[in-house]
Amino acid sequence: MDSKHPAGRLPEPPNPIADDGDETHFCGTCAFSSACIAAGYNKPELAQLQCLVEHVGPFRAGEHIFRTGDPFRAIFAVRSGTVKTRMVDKEGREQVLGFYLPGEVIGLNAIYPEHFPCDAVALDTSFFCRFSFPAMSALASRIPAVQKHLFRLLSKELGSASLLAGDHSADERMAAFLMDLAGRYAARGFSATRFHLSMSRGDIANYLRLAAETVSRVLSRFRSQGLIRIEGRELELLKPDALRQLGQALLPD
Amino acid sequence: MDSKHPAGRLPEPPNPIADDGDETHFCGTCAFSSACIAAGYNKPELAQLQCLVEHVGPFRAGEHIFRTGDPFRAIFAVRSGTVKTRMVDKEGREQVLGFYLPGEVIGLNAIYPEHFPCDAVALDTSFFCRFSFPAMSALASRIPAVQKHLFRLLSKELGSASLLAGDHSADERMAAFLMDLAGRYAARGFSATRFHLSMSRGDIANYLRLAAETVSRVLSRFRSQGLIRIEGRELELLKPDALRQLGQALLPD
DNA sequence: CACGCGGGTTGACCCGGATCAAGGCGGGCG
DNA sequence: CGCCCGCCTTGATCCGGGTCAACCCGCGTG
Numbered sequence: 001m002d003s004k005h006p007a008g009r010l011p012e013p014p015n016p017i018a019d020d021g022d023e024t025h026f027c028g029t030c031a032f033s034s035a036c037i038a039a040g041y042n043k044p045e046l047a048q049l050q051c052l053v054e055h056v057g058p059f060r061a062g063e064h065i066f067r068t069g070d071p072f073r074a075i076f077a078v079r080s081g082t083v084k085t086r087m088v089d090k091e092g093r094e095q096v097l098g099f100y101l102p103g104e105v106i107g108l109n110a111i112y113p114e115h116f117p118c119d120a121v122a123l124d125t126s127f128f129c130r131f132s133f134p135a136m137s138a139l140a141s142r143i144p145a146v147q148k149h150l151f152r153l154l155s156k157e158l159g160s161a162s163l164l165a166g167d168h169s170a171d172e173r174m175a176a177f178l179m180d181l182a183g184r185y186a187a188r189g190f191s192a193t194r195f196h197l198s199m200s201r202g203d204i205a206n207y208l209r210l211a212a213e214t215v216s217r218v219l220s221r222f223r224s225q226g227l228i229r230i231e232g233r234e235l236e237l238l239k240p241d242a243l244r245q246l247g248q249a250l251l252p253d
Numbered sequence: 254m255d256s257k258h259p260a261g262r263l264p265e266p267p268n269p270i271a272d273d274g275d276e277t278h279f280c281g282t283c284a285f286s287s288a289c290i291a292a293g294y295n296k297p298e299l300a301q302l303q304c305l306v307e308h309v310g311p312f313r314a315g316e317h318i319f320r321t322g323d324p325f326r327a328i329f330a331v332r333s334g335t336v337k338t339r340m341v342d343k344e345g346r347e348q349v350l351g352f353y354l355p356g357e358v359i360g361l362n363a364i365y366p367e368h369f370p371c372d373a374v375a376l377d378t379s380f381f382c383r384f385s386f387p388a389m390s391a392l393a394s395r396i397p398a399v400q401k402h403l404f405r406l407l408s409k410e411l412g413s414a415s416l417l418a419g420d421h422s423a424d425e426r427m428a429a430f431l432m433d434l435a436g437r438y439a440a441r442g443f444s445a446t447r448f449h450l451s452m453s454r455g456d457i458a459n460y461l462r463l464a465a466e467t468v469s470r471v472l473s474r475f476r477s478q479g480l481i482r483i484e485g486r487e488l489e490l491l492k493p494d495a496l497r498q499l500g501q502a503l504l505p506d
Numbered sequence: 507c508a509c510g511c512g513g514g515t516t517g518a519c520c521c522g523g524a525t526c527a528a529g530g531c532g533g534g535c536g
Numbered sequence: 537c538g539c540c541c542g543c544c545t546t547g548a549t550c551c552g553g554g555t556c557a558a559c560c561c562g563c564g565t566g
Contacts, residue, residue, distance in 0.1 A: 089502055095419055111408035137400065144394050151390070154407035155364035165417060166348055167462035167554095170523070201544065209420035211524050216545055232544090249342055420524095423553070454514065464554050469515055485514090 032077055032105070032129070032149070052135040055079070057127030065120040065128065066107065072114050074130045075107035081126025082198035084207075085118045096207040099123075099199055101181075103188040108154055123198040159252075164208065168250055173208045174218045176247030178228070182237060193240060197233040285330055285358070285382070285402070305388040308332070310380030318373040318381065319360065325367050327383045328360035334379025335451035337460075338371045349460040352376075352452060354434075356441040361407055376451040412505075417461065421503055426461045427471045429500030431481070435490060446493060450486040 057079070059065060065076060065083060083100040097118055100106050110116045111133070140147035164173070186192035197204070201219075205212040222228045227243055229236040237243060244251065310332070312318060318329060318336060336353040350371055353359050363369040364386070393400035417426065439445035450457070454472075458465040475481045480496055482489040490496060497504065 109408055109411040112405045112412060117412055141394055141397050141400060147394060152365045155362055158362040158410055159365060159370055214523060467553060
């Protein structure tokens with residue numbers, strides 16, 4: 001599963017955002033956008049922010065962006081591709097903590113321990129913006145909007161962490177998972193009703209604290225009920241309202 | 254359950270830390286201590302921090318420190334007593350998010366939404382330090398150590414949120430819960446082996462995503478196995494190592 | 507006093523999802 | 537080509553913990 005020479009699925013990420021030339025479009029959808037391209041910034045400050053960003057990648061499917069225990073020096077915004085974060089306990093069992101889509105930020109939970117408390121593994125061929133954290137903190141001291149933005153990012157992730165905490169049925173969890181993904185894709189300008197699941201059924205199951213067989217069964221049932229169309233990892237939400245209804249206990253609002 | 258006129262349990266909190274006269278002892282154990290009394294601060298800056306702190310309380314058992322939807326203006330450090338945070342979904346079901354002991358901080362998850370996303374309810378007679386967040390942010394911009402401290406607090410809570418995420422047996426959850434409490438009491442200078450459970454079995458069950466009956470059964474079993482001594486809400490850990498062993502899959506390290 | 511009520515404990519039963527098992531793709535490679 | 541190996545699906549069985557129910561206790565109140 002964690003092969004050192006993982007096979008890249010595709011020669012080129014199918015993700016439209018991978019186009020490195022389209023800076024402004026990507027940045028407009030990134031979680032840092034309000035910090036990077038906020039209208040209120042004067043030019044010298046924006047230049048400072050730009051210069052602490054470093055573009056890194058590509059990482060192929062299965063490669064690590066960072067590993068548990070690595071010293072914390074930077075946070076990463078996903079430019080394209082998908083990432084899972086996971087912890088591996090001493091018995092070797094994997095625990096998937098989350099999936100991160102283009103525009104989202106990984107590494108925030110490493111600030112306190114000053115070492116990464118989890119692995120980050122690419123699921124697709126992926127590119128990132130790397131933000132040196134010392135530089136970013138220093139900048140945050142001088143630009144209140146940057147500080148506020150970091151506080152908000154951290155606090156936001158606190159809120160979403162409690163999403164999968166409840167004891168809910170497999171159907172509720174799966175419906176909420178699909179609608180959460182849909183909402184996050186929509187927030188970044190992608191289709192909210194058709195998208196590709198970059199993660200395996202096993203990863204979904206692990207994340208939702210279900211067995212892989214259960215995930216498979218629930219998806220089959222959703223299909224037979226006409227809620228979704230699914231073929232391999234290509235997904236279409238046919239009745240998003242019904243799914244939202246199903247997952248409402250887990251979803252915000 | 255959420256009576257508007259809850260009966261205060263005791264005329265005076267039994268908590269030794271409630272002594273308002275013993276400032277330095279309390280502050281030495283508080284989560285803000287390194288910000289409030291850090292050696293590196295010169296006096297004018299420390300004075301600024303002091304003046305944005307406001308002591309509030311007492312809150313009696315059952316009273317709200319804040320409610321879902323309240324506009325976010327401040328975070329609170331528990332001076333004495335215990336607090337639970339909870340969300341109530343639209344079907345009226347309660348979801349306990351966490352328990353907070355003296356020295357710990359509540360309200361951080363409200364920064365992003367700018368409104369409190371949950372209720373905070375006192376379980377004991379409780380006192381707090383109230384930190385105006387706008388003032389604190391402004392101070393953080395001028396004093397890097399304060400900014401760093403806030404980042405760390407937020408990031409730390411991110412880490413602990415993933416504690417109860419896994420799918421683990423009732424025994425593992427309960428053992429981890431008890432050892433977590435023990436560690437947090439110890440970190441604030443209390444006994445790590447004898448303490449009072451301020452929360453009901455129902456709250457524990459809700460927090461651990463178990464039925465109240467299961468909590469009762471597990472505690473009874475732990476007692477019959479000689480792991481703990483428990484009488485009502487008074488708890489003594491007889492074999493902390495065995496408990497840590499049981500809960501290791503859920504505990505840090 | 508009797509009574510109600512919330513919290514706690516314990517027993518009996520049942521169900522959702524884990525586990526075990528078998529088989530079907532599809533892609534990479536000898 | 538044929539084989540293997542992940543990944544996925546579907547069926548059969550089992551069990552941990554939820555649910556229902558009965559009961560106890562302490563406390564506050566009419």
